[in-house]
Amino acid sequence: MPCTTILIGKRASYDGSTIVARNEDSPNGEFSPKRFVSRPAPKAGDVYKSVISHLEIELPEGGVRYTAIPNADLKEGLWEEAGFSARNVGMSATETLTSNERVLAADPLVRYDKDAGTPGGIGEEDMLTLVLPYMTSARDGVLRMGALLERYGTYEMNGIAFSDADEIWWMETVGGHHWIARRVPDDCYVTMPNQLGIDDFDLEDACGRQEEHLCSADLREWMAANHLDLTIGVAAGHFNPRDAFGSHSDSDHVYNTPRAWAIQRALNPHAGPWDTAAPAADFGPESDTIPWCREPERKLTVEDVKYVLSLHYQGTPYDPYAGGEKAGLYRPIGINRNSQLAVLQLRPYVAPERSALQWIAYGSNAFNALVPLYANVDETPAYLEDTTTRVTSENFYWANRIVGALADAAYGPCLPHVERYQEALTSRCAALVRACDAEGGSLADCNQAIADECRRQTEALLDKVLFEASMHMRNGFSRSDN
Numbered sequence: 001m002p003c004t005t006i007l008i009g010k011r012a013s014y015d016g017s018t019i020v021a022r023n024e025d026s027p028n029g030e031f032s033p034k035r036f037v038s039r040p041a042p043k044a045g046d047v048y049k050s051v052i053s054h055l056e057i058e059l060p061e062g063g064v065r066y067t068a069i070p071n072a073d074l075k076e077g078l079w080e081e082a083g084f085s086a087r088n089v090g091m092s093a094t095e096t097l098t099s100n101e102r103v104l105a106a107d108p109l110v111r112y113d114k115d116a117g118t119p120g121g122i123g124e125e126d127m128l129t130l131v132l133p134y135m136t137s138a139r140d141g142v143l144r145m146g147a148l149l150e151r152y153g154t155y156e157m158n159g160i161a162f163s164d165a166d167e168i169w170w171m172e173t174v175g176g177h178h179w180i181a182r183r184v185p186d187d188c189y190v191t192m193p194n195q196l197g198i199d200d201f202d203l204e205d206a207c208g209r210q211e212e213h214l215c216s217a218d219l220r221e222w223m224a225a226n227h228l229d230l231t232i233g234v235a236a237g238h239f240n241p242r243d244a245f246g247s248h249s250d251s252d253h254v255y256n257t258p259r260a261w262a263i264q265r266a267l268n269p270h271a272g273p274w275d276t277a278a279p280a281a282d283f284g285p286e287s288d289t290i291p292w293c294r295e296p297e298r299k300l301t302v303e304d305v306k307y308v309l310s311l312h313y314q315g316t317p318y319d320p321y322a323g324g325e326k327a328g329l330y331r332p333i334g335i336n337r338n339s340q341l342a343v344l345q346l347r348p349y350v351a352p353e354r355s356a357l358q359w360i361a362y363g364s365n366a367f368n369a370l371v372p373l374y375a376n377v378d379e380t381p382a383y384l385e386d387t388t389t390r391v392t393s394e395n396f397y398w399a400n401r402i403v404g405a406l407a408d409a410a411y412g413p414c415l416p417h418v419e420r421y422q423e424a425l426t427s428r429c430a431a432l433v434r435a436c437d438a439e440g441g442s443l444a445d446c447n448q449a450i451a452d453e454c455r456r457q458t459e460a461l462l463d464k465v466l467f468e469a470s471m472h473m474r475n476g477f478s479r480s481d482n
Contacts, residue, residue, distance in 0.1 A: 003024055020163045022342060033398070035387045036360055037069075039068055041065050053122065055121070055122065080132075084344060084346075085135070090161075091161065093161075095158065095161075097172060098157065099175070103245050105226075123156050145171060149177055149178075170184055174219075178219055193259035194256050197246075257285060267294075275316065306365070334364060335364065343358070353443075354436075363400030367400070368422075373447050376443060393459070400458065407469070410471070432450055
């Protein structure tokens with residue numbers, strides 16, 4: 001599933017929060033309608049059944065309530081994607097990653113074999129459901145996920161984020177059963193654009209102290225047996241997983257690396273030169289050396305997250321709305337196929353039951369707004385939960401889909417309305433959260449007030465963009481004869 005991820009350590013964020021954010025994008029040629037739900041604690045002994053891989057796994061004890069953003073259409077399973085559990089730990093799964101032939105030969109992916117009746121491994125469909133209700137910390141999430149991968153394998157390469165109030169961990173699957181994970185430095189942010197990203201890994205730590213790095217039990221021996229370490233002249237025990245396990249294809253320079261370039265260009269504008277004559281230069285959109293993590297020039301906000309995960313190369317020759325010979329050359333971050341954006345924020349300065357905010361946006365990020373919702377609730381508002389496969393303006397998902405399609409077709413006239421909507425809705429909903437924090441109000445009531453505000457402002461925006469788009473229909477006529 002194509003996605004874009006940004007992770008922000010607690011000393012790099014504006015308020016000391018850990019922040020995990022990811023766009024979930026639908027496959028080309030289809031939509032994946034999404035819902036925001038609160039799941040009850042799973043029952044120990046129940047059997048989870050994967051639709052894609054036909055794998056059955058008995059659920060363990062110790063599960064708790066959690067939020068999720070599943071598909072409305074269950075033909076390919078739940079795809080729960082992102083959420084918080086009642087323990088105030090978060091998970092985002094998954095960022096689809098790239099690999100290479102050497103890795104896939106050494107540890108093949110575990111795919112369902114219909115003819116043999118052999119189940120496949122676990123994948124994006126399954127991971128949040130199988131791990132989030134049970135994990136007790138970000139580190140514990142990595143270890144639980146790793147145990148499942150080593151036992152059942154996976155049929156795809158995945159990047160997975162785990163967070164608690166103190167730490168963020170990023171995990172990358174390597175082949176069918178192997179994995180690595182690195183703790184995100186507290187003073188850095190991480191950019192991940194569908195490409196295996198970790199560019200420095202300490203095997204000595206991962207196989208010893210396990211302070212900042214974790215890995216599958218036999219990773220070192222497996223790498224040695226298959227000659228996978230390609231690094232030269234680095235500190236003892238360190239290697240570059242991006243070189244060893246990732247891809248280096250021409251398509252990466254069109255589809256993946258430009259997105260990391262766009263985010264870091266926005267958050268570290270003086271680190272460049274970003275706008276070089278040669279796209280493949282060290283700071284160009286086709287560079288293979290854009291770092292996995294970087295210290296920002298200033299502390300980063302939720303608004304920054306929304307901006308960079310909505311980028312379509314504004315201010316560059318590559319903006320598809322700008323025209324010119326380079327317009328649309330690279331795959332945007334804010335794209336027509338964005339299904340949902342989930343921002344998982346754990347705030348250290350409020351009571352634990354109010355700490356977890358799950359910010360939600362549906363549809364194309366170029367035209368939607370990001371709103372906060374408390375995660376420590378048993379129910380979610382119908383306007384965000386009751387998405388079906390039927391297209392209707394009666395829920396937040398499809399209303400945003402319709403807005404995006406209309407506004408894209410009349411971009412210039414609609415843009416001022418969209419920008420005012422984005423600012424007004426996000427600020428109003430954030431103000432409702434601030435008031436609820438201060439007054440100790442009901443979390444469920446605050447979420448409902450936010451949903452009501454979403455409906456009111458989104459319907460008003462829909463009215464405006466519908467009018468602007470209708471004025472640009474090709475069968476218009478200007479004669480004013482009523």
